[in-house]
Amino acid sequence: MSHAENYRLQITDEDIQNLCKIMKETAIKNTWQDSEKAKIKDITKNTLLSWGILTEVQGEIFPTNAYALLTGQLRMQPIIQCGFFKGKDRAYFVDRREFDGPIQNQVDAAYQYVLEKINMGMQIHGIYRQDVYELPTDSVRELIANAVAHRSYLEPGNIQVAIFDDRLEVTSPRMMLNNVSIKKMIEGYSKPRNPAIANAFAYMKIIEKWGTGIPRIFRECRDYGLPDPELIDFDGDFRVNMYRNNTNKASNESTNESINESISESLNSDEAVIMAIIKSNPQISQKEMATKSGFSRSKIQRILKVLQGKKYSIERVQEKMVTGKFYKFASQKRMDKPSRMRYINCRQENILYLR
Numbered sequence: 001m002s003h004a005e006n007y008r009l010q011i012t013d014e015d016i017q018n019l020c021k022i023m024k025e026t027a028i029k030n031t032w033q034d035s036e037k038a039k040i041k042d043i044t045k046n047t048l049l050s051w052g053i054l055t056e057v058q059g060e061i062f063p064t065n066a067y068a069l070l071t072g073q074l075r076m077q078p079i080i081q082c083g084f085f086k087g088k089d090r091a092y093f094v095d096r097r098e099f100d101g102p103i104q105n106q107v108d109a110a111y112q113y114v115l116e117k118i119n120m121g122m123q124i125h126g127i128y129r130q131d132v133y134e135l136p137t138d139s140v141r142e143l144i145a146n147a148v149a150h151r152s153y154l155e156p157g158n159i160q161v162a163i164f165d166d167r168l169e170v171t172s173p174r175m176m177l178n179n180v181s182i183k184k185m186i187e188g189y190s191k192p193r194n195p196a197i198a199n200a201f202a203y204m205k206i207i208e209k210w211g212t213g214i215p216r217i218f219r220e221c222r223d224y225g226l227p228d229p230e231l232i233d234f235d236g237d238f239r240v241n242m243y244r245n246n247t248n249k250a251s252n253e254s255t256n257e258s259i260n261e262s263i264s265e266s267l268n269s270d271e272a273v274i275m276a277i278i279k280s281n282p283q284i285s286q287k288e289m290a291t292k293s294g295f296s297r298s299k300i301q302r303i304l305k306v307l308q309g310k311k312y313s314i315e316r317v318q319e320k321m322v323t324g325k326f327y328k329f330a331s332q333k334r335m336d337k338p339s340r341m342r343y344i345n346c347r348q349e350n351i352l353y354l355r
Contacts, residue, residue, distance in 0.1 A: 009063050009073055016045050016054070016061075019071060023204055026104060030205035043203065052196035065153065066196035072102040078153065080110045080144070082161045084117045090162070103148050103197070107206060110161050111141045117163045118244070134244060135168060136220035143217065143240055145207045147172035150193050157237075168242040171234075182231045185214045217242075267307075270295070274303050 020043045031037045045061070048054040053066045068074035077100060084095040095117070099109040119134045147159045152174030162169040192198040201207045208216070218228055221242065230241040267275060273293050277284060284292075289300050 009068055011061075011063050011067070013045070015071075016048065019053075019067070020044060020048070023070075023200065026204040026206075051199040053200060064196060066194065066200070069103045069153070069197065070200055072100070072105070077101075078103075078151075078158050080106045080148070080159045080161060082110055082113045082163075084163045086165070088164050088166050104201070104204060104206060107141070107145050107148050110144050110159075114140050114144075114161065114163060114168060118168070135226070135242060136217075136224050139217040139220045139242065140168065142207065142213045143168075143170045143242065145201060146213050147238075149197050149201050149207055152193060166244055168244070169239060170242075171237060171239040173237055182233060185231065186218065270299075271303055271307060274300065275307070 023043060024040060027040050028037050031040065045054065048067070049056060049061075051066075052064060053070065055062050055064050065074060069077070079098050079100045082097045082099065083090070083093060086092040086094050097113055099106045099113075114135075115133065115137065121132050121134055144159075144161060147170050151159060151172040155174040157173035159173070160169075160171045162171075198207070207213060214231075217240075221227070221229055224245070226245055227243045229243070232239040232241070274289060274295075277289055277292050281288075286297060286300050286304070289295070290297050293300070295303070
């Protein structure tokens with residue numbers, strides 16, 4: 001479909017230049033190293049012609065459906081449907097969103113949606129802490145991008161991204177070609193259904209070289225200690241299940257309960273009152289603490305000083321995400337145990353957390 005001329009869509013040289021500019025900006029945004037950013041070349045009308053995003057008929061330039069998809073102007077522009085479910089099936093919706101517009105923007109929006117819904121965790125190495133997501137983020141992005149790049153645009157239906165308690169599920173309409181088997185895909189074989197879109201996505205650093213995506217996703221899941229993804233062919237429709245590590249999640253909940261118990265056991269009654277106040281409002285001031293607790297300002301200051309020396313202390317910190325300062329709880333100053341993973345709610349990460 002991507003090579004079909006779209007005669008209904010009228011474009012100018014300015015429109016073509018604008019798409020080239022947007023694509024280069026996207027490529028730069030998706031490139032981390034400055035040295036690599038400098039290597040990104042400009043693209044021109046001739047580049048788009050060679051990729052099949054534009055076509056020439058009797059000396060006149062026409063956009064193809066690939067151009068329409070990349071600019072969000074296809075008459076029946078497909079969307080990505082995202083859903084967050086409670087449990088392991090689709091019986092109970094918690095949240096749902098639909099993303100439209102240019103297909104490269106849809107990929108980014110769906111990817112950000114998944115990151116908002118899955119758990120963010122941390123790895124502790126000695127006294128150092130590193131935030132990580134429970135799923136390999138590059139693989140999450142690759143799954144969504146592959147679904148968009150390689151689906152059939154001749155068939156009705158939308159890409160669906162569903163998040164369950166135990167897995168991330170990405171379903172693409174009519175993605176499987178007759179001579180491409182799941183076994184071949186796992187081994188790295190690739191035959192792009194939409195070469196024009198695949199070329200554009202590769203330039204914009206949305207997907208890697210053809211044939212590398214699925215093997216890399218398997219490798220990254222294994223590196224994360226996750227089960228191998230499940231690839232399913234539904235009579236030509238294609239689904240990938242990336243499984244979440246519920247064992248780690250349960251372990252984390254148990255760890256947090258133990259930490260909370262340890263905190264309670266190590267505090268006297270006055271300290272427990274202040275800790276409870278801070279936990280209910282991490283941005284609270286000492287003046288407000290005094291009002292709520294009935295303690296004097298000097299007593300509040302003494303308690304806060306004592307808490308800083310406890311095994312699980314509080315810290316007064318500055319954070320860009322919120323106005324002013326706030327309190328956070330921290331673990332003991334040193335961690336001599338082996339590195340471990342705990343999961344926390346990423347939407348609370350910048351307000352209050354145990355680390």
